[in-house]
Amino acid sequence: MLRTLIHNPVAGARRARRLGAVLERLEQRHGAVVTLRATGGRGDAEAMARAVAPGAFDAVVAAGGDGTINEVINGLGARGGGETTIPLGIVPLGTANVLAHELDLPLDAEGVARVLAEGRTLPVHLGVANGRAFAMMAGAGLDARVVERVDTRLKRLIGKGAYALETLARIAAGGGGPYRVAVDGGEPVEVASVIVAKGHFYGGRFVCAPDARLTDPRLHVCLFPRSGRGNALRYLWGVTAGRLPRFPDYRVLPARRVIVEGPAGEPVQGDGDVIGHLPVEIALAPWVLPVLAR
Numbered sequence: 448m449l450r451t452l453i454h455n456p457v458a459g460a461r462r463a464r465r466l467g468a469v470l471e472r473l474e475q476r477h478g479a480v481v482t483l484r485a486t487g488g489r490g491d492a493e494a495m496a497r498a499v500a501p502g503a504f505d506a507v508v509a510a511g512g513d514g515t516i517n518e519v520i521n522g523l524g525a526r527g528g529g530e531t532t533i534p535l536g537i538v539p540l541g542t543a544n545v546l547a548h549e550l551d552l553p554l555d556a557e558g559v560a561r562v563l564a565e566g567r568t569l570p571v572h573l574g575v576a577n578g579r580a581f582a583m584m585a586g587a588g589l590d591a592r593v594v595e596r597v598d599t600r601l602k603r604l605i606g607k608g609a610y611a612l613e614t615l616a617r618i619a620a621g622g623g624g625p626y627r628v629a630v631d632g633g634e635p636v637e638v639a640s641v642i643v644a645k646g647h648f649y650g651g652r653f654v655c656a657p658d659a660r661l662t663d664p665r666l667h668v669c670l671f672p673r674s675g676r677g678n679a680l681r682y683l684w685g686v687t688a689g690r691l692p693r694f695p696d697y698r699v700l701p702a703r704r705v706i707v708e709g710p711a712g713e714p715v716q717g718d719g720d721v722i723g724h725l726p727v728e729i730a731l732a733p734w735v736l737p738v739l740a741r
């Protein structure tokens with residue numbers, strides 16, 4: 448069993464010991480041969496995944512947060528996708544680890560190593576936003592502005608709390624939008640924020656799109672219609688309290704193709720990192736990614 452493991456040492460800084468324990472179990476208990484490569488900066492994980500020689504490894508493992516995993520996914524996608532795609536494995540070392548939660552991956556070293564060695568492969572349908580693949584979600588509006596501005600040093604220090612503080616700061620600052628969202632060629636609707644989900648979890652284990660599933664070839668468009676600080680706080684409370692899907696003004700539409708327009712140059716987030724700017728066309732990726740899961 449041959450695995451190449453692409454590690455973001457910044458994402459994993461607080462959890463370096465967990466990665467060591469995973470490697471030890473993989474090699475000693477499961478007899479895996481692991482090649483470890485560390486990234487040196489943004490874009491490295493994608494280039495490393497893209498450069499894996501065909502047939503050299505039977506899985507490419509991303510060790511980091513959702514941003515690192517997203518890069519590896521794009522690197523694997525750039526290889527052409529299709530039947531020959533190398534399976535993706537995950538060592539969750541990030542702040543929110545939304546994809547790991549969505550896949551119900553174990554977080555302990557023993558469990559992570561077992562999935563990487565013996566897990567089944569799950570066919571994951573990806574989204575693609577202006578050519579960049581995403582596994583969990585892409586969006587424009589409040590959450591994209593939060594992702595753009597969140598202080599990375601604070602994230603390393605206090606984890607998810609940095610997102611909470613930045614969300615409150617962005618709500619207080621106001622502005623942004625409105626966005627016009629056209630679903631499957633229909634008339635555009637105007638909203639204050641939009642999230643296009645592939646998975647049902649958001650920001651950890653909060654639920655935005657209850658019916659979205661990674662293995663389902665559909666996008667779920669989450670529409671936050673009302674603008675203003677009061678409504679932004681109300682939606683935020685709805686997400687954190689698990690009430691959002693029951694809000695009468697909140698809507699989730701299944702879709703295959705979504706176009707979002709708004710103030711030119713506003714950020715678009717994908718899997719928790721800025722992956723582009725408006726306007727954006729979001730669709731399903733033309734390839735399916737095999738992902739190692741329980």
Ligand SMILES: Nc1ncnc2c1ncn2[C@@H]1O[C@H](COP(=O)(O)OP(=O)(O)OP(=O)(O)O)[C@@H](O)[C@H]1O
Pocket residue numbers: 455456457458459486487488489490491511512513514515516518540541542543544545602718719720
């Ligand atoms: N060696 C490196 N030094 C600095 N930044 C890096 C390095 N390698 C990767 N990065 C960048 O770090 C960013 C954050 O990484 P990642 O998302 O994996 O971790 P995280 O932010 O802790 O987790 P989460 O996405 O779950 O919040 C990514 O955008 C990635 O491109």
